[in-house]
Amino acid sequence: MKLSTRYNRVNILTASIAVIITGIIYYFFIHLILTNKLDKDLAVEENEIIQYTRIYRKLPLPASFLDQQISYRDSPGNANNIRNFSYTTLINQNRNEPGRSLVTTVNLKGKNIQVIITKSRVESEDLVRVILLITLAVTVVLLVSLFLINRYVLSRLWMPFYKTLKRMKAFEVTKMEAVSEVVTKIDEFIELDQSVNAMADRVKQDYKELKSFTDNASHEMMTPLAIINSKLDSLLQTEPFTAQQGVLLQDIYQAIGKLSRLHQSLLLLAKIENNLITDAQEIDFKILVESKVRQFHELFKRDRLIIDVKLDDKVLIMSRYLADIILNNLLSNAIRHNLPDGKIFIELSKKALVISNTGKNLKVKDKLFDRFSKSTESEGMGLGLAITKQICNLYGYQITYEPMNGMHKFSVLFGPEI
16 A cells, blocks of 8 residues: 555544544534523523513513413412423424423512423524534535545655655666666655665675676686696696595595586576576477486486476576576486485476475475585585576576475476466
8 A cells, every 4th residue: 555545544534533523522512502592592581571570560471482482380389499491392383393491480479480481492403503514514625625635745745755766676786877866855855865876876886896806706716726627637647646646636626626616606696696697588498398308318317217297388588598507406406316216207387397306305495495505415515406596586486395295396486477
């Protein structure tokens, strides 16, 4: 959910609740004020009746007007302390209307007379209703205005933020292009844009220095490795060696070869992580898998492995070099960790490449795709699956491992079909 949408919902909800509560309080206050006004009018009428009775020694005539009625009756028990305001119903021209009445007493010639003064509340109720409708109309206009302001004005105000966010998503450290600035007059967004640009510059500078170091280290390492290999080849072609010398030379030769492969693997990982292999092309993956199966045929035959291949047509857009590495690593892994007379199942579908093999239980199955993660009996360097995972990450694929019924199942789940 976007920030503006979230803010809009919270703002409208808060405003609605506040307006409803305020409206209810407003309604009751208006109603209370109008009731007090009616009570004052009733009290004025009461006072006039008392004054009239005191001066003329008689009661005014009963009255029955549209908005006011006055009637008299004997006070129950000749009581003289009755004075009650209450809501009542006023019968006006055979219609029942809401009313407010005051029941009080006046003394006439030693006799207490009960006086009932009733006023219509129709005008007050109409006034309250009109005020309520005006309040509701103002509320609706206010909420609609808030919604429109939040939706359009705030969206425009937040536009520089979304532009900065879009630039951050599109930022690639391998591209040394200058990061364009977002034009805005809002101080916070100007500061954000400056911070993003400063961070991008630092990242590019760090990447440039790291890349330079990697290139230099790679070049400097390749030269002594090539010299050592060359010297070893020359040495092996000289005088015959004793058995002990031969074992030592063989160990040195293997160590140098392993160091050279390690160097190449780490360099390949660095290139993949920095997206420096950009020869993406359309690949018929079915044909590529069939080719790999033929290439590994001698190794399958050497270990007496039973191969079961089931391939559907699948086209991928990726580097052929990296596609080769994925298949080489997964098939080499399936052969290296298999059992004598074991099995390998290769299945290619529109959604995934699955390679399963028999083998011993793995002790490092939770860290299979970590660098230098390998079992103690493995002769590999522990980088093959890490490189495969990095290639999958590069193209948005997902690689998973699942032990199942004595089998080790590696699945490369492809993204959406092209």
